[in-house]
Amino acid sequence: MSWLRIKAIARRQSYVVKRAPQRWFDVVVWPVVDAVLFGSIGVYFARSSAPRSHQLAYLLVGIVLFHVIFQAEVSLATGFLEETWSRNLLNLLVTPLREVEFVAGVVLFGTLKMVAAVSVVSGVAALAFAFHITDVGLGLIPLMAILVVVGWSLALVVIGIVLRVGQGADILTWGGIALLMPLSGVFYPVNALPGPLQPLAKVLPTTHVFAAARTVISGGSLPLGQVVVAAAGSVVLSALSVAFVLQMLATFRQRGYITRHT
Amino acid sequence: MADAVLQARGLVKQYKRVRAVDGVDLDVAVGERVALLGPNGAGKTTTLLMLLGVVTPDHGWVEIAGHRLPKHRSQAAAEVGFAAGYLPLPERVRVREFLRMFGQLYGLADPMPEVERGLARFGIAELSEAMGNELSSGQRTLVGIIKATLHHPRLLILDEPTASLDPDVALRVRTGLEALCADEGTALLVTSHNMVEVGRLCERVVFISDGRVVANGTPASVAAEFGRDDLEGVFLHLAEGGR
Numbered sequence: 001m002s003w004l005r006i007k008a009i010a011r012r013q014s015y016v017v018k019r020a021p022q023r024w025f026d027v028v029v030w031p032v033v034d035a036v037l038f039g040s041i042g043v044y045f046a047r048s049s050a051p052r053s054h055q056l057a058y059l060l061v062g063i064v065l066f067h068v069i070f071q072a073e074v075s076l077a078t079g080f081l082e083e084t085w086s087r088n089l090l091n092l093l094v095t096p097l098r099e100v101e102f103v104a105g106v107v108l109f110g111t112l113k114m115v116a117a118v119s120v121v122s123g124v125a126a127l128a129f130a131f132h133i134t135d136v137g138l139g140l141i142p143l144m145a146i147l148v149v150v151g152w153s154l155a156l157v158v159i160g161i162v163l164r165v166g167q168g169a170d171i172l173t174w175g176g177i178a179l180l181m182p183l184s185g186v187f188y189p190v191n192a193l194p195g196p197l198q199p200l201a202k203v204l205p206t207t208h209v210f211a212a213a214r215t216v217i218s219g220g221s222l223p224l225g226q227v228v229v230a231a232a233g234s235v236v237l238s239a240l241s242v243a244f245v246l247q248m249l250a251t252f253r254q255r256g257y258i259t260r261h262t
Numbered sequence: 263m264a265d266a267v268l269q270a271r272g273l274v275k276q277y278k279r280v281r282a283v284d285g286v287d288l289d290v291a292v293g294e295r296v297a298l299l300g301p302n303g304a305g306k307t308t309t310l311l312m313l314l315g316v317v318t319p320d321h322g323w324v325e326i327a328g329h330r331l332p333k334h335r336s337q338a339a340a341e342v343g344f345a346a347g348y349l350p351l352p353e354r355v356r357v358r359e360f361l362r363m364f365g366q367l368y369g370l371a372d373p374m375p376e377v378e379r380g381l382a383r384f385g386i387a388e389l390s391e392a393m394g395n396e397l398s399s400g401q402r403t404l405v406g407i408i409k410a411t412l413h414h415p416r417l418l419i420l421d422e423p424t425a426s427l428d429p430d431v432a433l434r435v436r437t438g439l440e441a442l443c444a445d446e447g448t449a450l451l452v453t454s455h456n457m458v459e460v461g462r463l464c465e466r467v468v469f470i471s472d473g474r475v476v477a478n479g480t481p482a483s484v485a486a487e488f489g490r491d492d493l494e495g496v497f498l499h500l501a502e503g504g505r
Contacts, residue, residue, distance in 0.1 A: 082352075086350070087349060090316065090346070090349060091344075091409070093314075094314045094315075094316060094342070095364065095368060096336040096339040096367065096369065097336075253316065253317055253318040253332075255277070256282075256317045258316050
């Protein structure tokens with residue numbers, strides 16, 4: 001064993017963390033996400049007077065719907081990232097392919113993946129826990145549609161950031177959505193979150209989707225007001241994300257960042 | 263140039279403190295074979311990327327087959343094929359799958375006959391079912407060139423197509439390109455550090471140094487202009503900072 005060689009390797013690792021802020025996700029962001037998520041779940045169950053069957057249903061409707069946004073986001077973002085990982089981006093950029101055609105192609109296949117994954121998680125929930133996502137009724141359609149739009153919007157933001165700062169930012173594909181999970185109250189109402197986070201949670205369209213689903217699962221009717229707020233938020237978010245990715249694409253071409261991917 | 267397939271005027275690209283390209287004019291005529299030469303860092307690849315519409319010039323303009331970039335980039339791209347010796351093939355994709363995808367991106371409804379013709383032209387028909395990560399660098403280069411020519415482009419742009427290839431594979435690349443240009447009248451714009459190959463393949467050379475065109479003519483006339491015996495001598499002269 002050589003202490004000198006061990007130090008050399010450790011120092012090399014420190015360079016990576018020091019110069020790639022996204023690596024701090026492992027050190028800071030994941031622990032914060034886990035603490036807030038599980039802490040808030042605990043707070044909710046400690047305070048809740050809802051029947052046990054409702055509590056279980058809240059968790060399961062949350063995880064099934066979360067997979068809609070997760071699959072929408074990850075399939076679009078990784079569809080782009082696959083081309084950077086395989087250094088195929090330049091090959092694509094020199095063809096007549098238009099950006100919107102690329103996105104449409106990735107979304108087309110991603111939708112199939114999303115349907116498969118959501119079917120699996122719904123199937124397990126039904127078989128193992130007798131929870132049927134279809135109990136949400138027709139309200140499921142607008143709720144899922146909003147989540148898909150938000151998922152695609154987040155993916156465009158991730159793609160924009162990767163275009164701007166390089167492939168190292170790919171961790172945001174999973175990191176961004178992980179941040180959204182506790183903030184959106186996937187498994188609990190917003191008031192279970194720590195106080196300072198609650199205003200932030202309330203402006204997220206996803207928060208209103210999960211809250212609306214819980215209302216229906218508890219036996220209430222679909223809260224249309226909440227659905228409208230969520231839909232409007234998703235429209236605003238998608239417009240901003242499209243503007244952002246187009247701006248990042250222009251910067252990518254302006255600064256010649258393609259050389260990072262060849 | 264009346265019969266130009268490529269026209270570029272006054273191309274400028276500044277990267278932070280480095281002026282990578284500084285007022286490059288370039289023309290390639292229909293069916294012409296042109297080499298873009300220069301030492302490392304001269305601005306060749308940045309110039310090619312601007313010609314392809316992947317990098318936006320700070321100043322100047324590019325027109326391919328009458329289509330002005332960036333507004334008509336998609337139409338222009340349909341007239342161009344591009345391959346680079348340094349680009350790998352994606353893993354988990356077979357050669358024929360890779361080529362079929364790019365044939366479709368270039369607008370071929372049924373690209374497989376062209377795929378088979380291209381594989382045969384470059385003598386690698388047996389690689390049709392191979393996975394991208396199973397190919398040697400020479401085989402990857404050949405597949406890349408086939409990819410770039412499936413749609414019968416009017417202009418083929420190649421960046422270092424024979425870099426790090428064995429002489430026999432480099433010969434196969436050159437022979438295939440000569441046949442392609444002769445059969446289809448494809449114009450060629452190629453960068454290379456192999457001056458012997460350039461002398462054999464191209465009828466005109468454009469030397470770039472410090473982002474500027476410093477010579478433009480036949481290989482013999484450029485060598486004579488610099489008082490050298492051949493292109494290798496011109497290259498070494500420029501690489502050592504000469505003008």
